[in-house]
Amino acid sequence: MSEIETFARIAFEPECITVPIAALLPVRPPRPSVKASHKYQQIRTSVIEVGLVEPPVVARIEGNPKNFLLLDGHVRVEILKDLDRTEVECLVSTDDEAFTFNKRISRLSAVQEHAMIRKAIARGVSSEKIARALSLHVNSVRRKANLLDGISHEVVSMLKDTMCPMAVFEILKRMKPLRQIEATELMIAANNYTAAYATALLAGTPSNELAGEKKSKKVRGVTPEAMAKMEKELARLQESMAEIHETYGKDHLQLTVVRGYLAKLLGNPRIVRYLLQHRPEYLEQFQAIADAASFADQAA
Template identity: 65%
Template sequence: MTGPFDHKAKVFAAFEQDCITLPILSILPLRTLPATLKLSQKYRQILASIKEVGLVEPPVVARSPKQRDTYLLVDGHVRLEALKDLGVKEVECLVATDDEAFTYNKRISRLSPVQEHRMIRKAIDRGVPEEKIAKALDLQPMSVRRKVRLLDGICDEAVAILKDKPCPMALFEILRKMKSLRQIEAAELLVNANNYTVAYASAILAGTPQSQLVDGAKAKRVMSVTPETMARMERELTRLQESITSIQESYGKDHLQLTVIKGYISKLLGNPRIVRYLMQYRPEFLSEFQAIAEMASTMPAEPV
């Protein structure tokens, strides 16, 4: 039997060694695209990018086991649709050895605003004009310049925390009003709550003490919020942050213990003698043990 580090174990390649150029008509999609796809900004960006700089990432296909010279489209449905709209007849493809589309779709990595900012900055540093970038991304030149300035006034530590998070651009404009330490605290609050909305970031800003704002001499103005309410929000936000920090310190250990307990109880309930004893003498324990054994999450169940 081969172990996990056995050098004699055979490794199977995920793709064939060479790309192949295929007629688009010989590629069969594995899923139907929504009717509204072509109205989306994302589709227009992909279309503009292919038109301006060509296809960056080739589609992934698998050989059809039933039809010769026919290929199944594993990944790249939107790109293929854009190529059809552009009148392209052939496309270079990667050939996968597995036709399971779930594997590829599961591993899709979305480009975050911070990553997009760095990509645009790198292109500009290499001499690519802003107008060409705007055409490739189907954006106005003003939007490109706004993306270039995205991290101006944001400290490196906050950027590191949010670098791969789906933060809207307006969120960074809110963070820019805070001093560096408060930016870090705010970024941690956003990540801990898994909430990157502008509304939540605005609430953090509203609960930020005056001394932690960039312009400390300028009073914060929030409509319909009295100074007393603002002071209370600041205190509650501070307590919330302290509570989150306290929970983080013990979460991993507590979760491990709960997982071990759940496994142990499941093993106990697999013994018929123990189940019979509990049914006869401790039925209330049995129902609780069964609920724990069947539990799929440590989070409380939502009310129906």
């Protein structure tokens, strides 16, 4: 047996087991307020329509073969109790600690949710059934299914893992593909994926870069003169960002070298004494650069 095999062990038993719900001992019972939440109702509807997608996780109790520790799935088990179920199929963990379960929740992005719904529809699941399973209005499901119609493939690739509201994609659809890519790059650079920011980018988009919109854009509270100024400012901003992207790596490397050099320089007491006597303003700036944890902190 290799060294890796000596220390590694499986995290779960290979087969699921059916356990009486009454035999489950919860590690942390859900608060009473949980049942009043919208999320609880969504999970409940999903269990009714689809069944348990993910089995609860339990651990065996040494010396007590009749009961099991419930490590993960407390809400699902509560829902099964409400539905008068007496048994549940569980995944058995070989460790009885509950810290690692659900500590990092992976939420679906709008693009991933769209792909999931389209895949379900392609397999013959009706929009109505998906709506019932997700506790959504059927129009919301159709809206999610058609989310990327008219969106550039490059934009989809850039936003596939981003928590971006559906409204942003609907705003991007009003732009031509190249402008969609430019607007997406601006959102990524600003780390701002709100519908309000996307609307501002739409307002600053020249009319000839809009998709199917021949009339000039009208935004409430914004005069045509202000709109023209906004478009010019946005064009300048895009040029500046392009220049920064081209030189960022080189500039950052140079600044890192300079920072290291200054830190070494200030380690010499004679140099520090000279600067303190003759150029105190230089010494203050040199120390700030050398002591900065990063250049982002220095800029801040």
